[in-house]
Amino acid sequence: MTKAQDYRAMTPDQLDDELVKLKKEQFNLRFQKATGQLENTARVRLIRRDIARVRTVATTKRGEAAAKA
Structure with a gap:
């Protein structure tokens, strides 16, 4: 579990990459649950x-x- 502070230090592109990584892990966990391996x-x-x-x-x-622009 990562803290929100760590995420605030990231750029928007890094956040997008992190989100993709987490979504893949979530998918893998759901797959493990379905097959009884979780x-x-x-x-x-x-x-x-x-x-x-x-x-x-x-x-x-x-x-x-957006507010700054």
């Missing part, structure tokens, strides 16, 4: 929350950039 079920929740954090920070950064 051992750490709490990881699904953590990934979902990290995705929300990344999206929130990205939206905030884009809003600030």
